[in-house]
Every structure is written in C-alpha cells, then in structure tokens.
Amino acid sequence: MQPSRGVPPTHVDSILPIEEELRRFRDELGPTPNRLSGGAASRDALVGRFVEALAASDTAAFADMLMTRDEFGWLYYPHTRYTSRPYEMAPALLWFQIENGTSRGIGRLLDRLGGTSLVVPDYRCAPEPLLEERNRTWEDCVLRIDPPEGEPSEMRLFGSILERDGVFKFISYTNDF
Numbered sequence: 001m002q003p004s005r006g007v008p009p010t011h012v013d014s015i016l017p018i019e020e021e022l023r024r025f026r027d028e029l030g031p032t033p034n035r036l037s038g039g040a041a042s043r044d045a046l047v048g049r050f051v052e053a054l055a056a057s058d059t060a061a062f063a064d065m066l067m068t069r070d071e072f073g074w075l076y077y078p079h080t081r082y083t084s085r086p087y088e089m090a091p092a093l094l095w096f097q098i099e100n101g102t103s104r105g106i107g108r109l110l111d112r113l114g115g116t117s118l119v120v121p122d123y124r125c126a127p128e129p130l131l132e133e134r135n136r137t138w139e140d141c142v143l144r145i146d147p148p149e150g151e152p153s154e155m156r157l158f159g160s161i162l163e164r165d166g167v168f169k170f171i172s173y174t175n176d177f
Contacts, residue, residue: 018083021090025073032074036162038064039169043138043161046168047123050158051143057114062106067162067169069095075164076171079133101159101174108177109157119146129163136163137171 016024040046046065053061067076072095082089123143129136138161142154159172 016090018088018090021092022073022078022083025077025091025095029070029073031070033068033070036071036075036164036167036169037068039167040065041166041168043125043163043168046161046170047120047141047143050170051118051120054109054113054157055115055117057110059106059110062173065170066102066173067098067171071169072098076135076162079135081130081132098159098172098174102172105158105173105175105177109173109175112177113147113157116147120144121146125161134164137161138163 040049049061049065052058053065073091077083077091077094080094081087082091082094120143123141125138125141129138140156141158141161142156144152144154145157146152156174156176158170159174160170162169162171
C-alpha cells in the first residue's frame with residue numbers, strides 16, 4: 001500500500017529521555033519536600049508501628065508510614081537504579097507499579113490479618129541496604145510471625161523500607177498475599 005501524499009506522518013511521543021519523563025512527572029507534583037514526612041525515626045520503630053496499625057486496622061496510620069507521590073518524584077526516584085540502563089523506567093510507570101502493588105497488598109493484608117494481634121518476635125531485611133545517593137533502601141524484609149491460630153512462619157508483609165536523613169518509610173505495601 002502506498003502512503004498518501006500530502007499527509008504528514010503521525011508522530012507518537014512514546015520514547016522520551018528519563019530527564020524529560022521526570023520533568024513531566026514533577027509538573028503534576030507539589031513543591032519539593034525537604035525531607036520525608038511522617039514515617040519513623042528507626043527501622044524497628046517503623047515495623048512496630050506497622051504491626052500496631054495492622055492490629056487496629058488503622059488505614060490512616062498505614063498512609064502516614066508510606067512514601068508519598070511527591071516524595072517519590074523529588075527524593076526517591078531521581079537517585080534510583082531505574083533512571084539508567086538496564087532498568088531504565090519512566091517515573092510514571094514505576095509509580096504506577098508501586099501504587100498497584102500497595103493497593104492490592106494493603107487490601108489483602110487487612111482482609112487476612114487486620115484486627116488480629118500478631119506476635120512478631122522479630123524481622124529481618126537484607127544485611128546491607130542498597131545505597132543510592134542519600135537514600136538507603138532496605139530490601140527483602142520478612143517478619144517472623146506467630147499468628148493466634150496456626151504455626152509460626154516468616155512472611156513478607158510489606159515492600160522495601162526507604163531510609164533518608166534518619167527518617168524511615170515504606171516504599172510499598174507489596175506482600176506475600
């Protein structure tokens with residue numbers, strides 16, 4: 001089939017440099033935050049608050065412990081491995097994946113364990129954090145839980161933990177459910 005003459009070709013704006021993708025993402029954000037808001041002063045305190053929020057089914061507490069969209073766009077994403085090859089991923093796509101995992105994860109978590117008093121003797125994360133500029137990301141965290149009914153087990157009940165300037169927050173609530 002011959003292309004029609006006189007009709008300009010259609011241009012699809014689908015592949016842009018990461019810098020432009022980030023600029024466009026930030027256009028929809030608030031002002032640059034100076035630091036993470038809410039969260040906790042230590043990883044132990046954050047995990048303790050998480051267990052308390054789960055026992056109380058306190059969705060407001062879960063929100064306060066979670067990285068916000070503004071924090072993602074200004075403080076987290078620009079320093080991640082996702083800004084360069086081989087991971088190179090637009091911020092909007094990565095944020096969508098984080099939100100999707102969090103939305104499904106928190107719903108399933110509250111359905112299965114919300115309102116129960118879990119005994120959490122301890123938890124562990126990877127021995128060393130992933131260092132990206134001022135961010136330290138604690139990955140592969142699992143809690144050892146003793147449910148009221150059933151056998152003790154280890155479970156991933158949340159995603160990675162972001163540490164920045166002495167404040168700790170969850171990156172997502174992606175979990176084993």
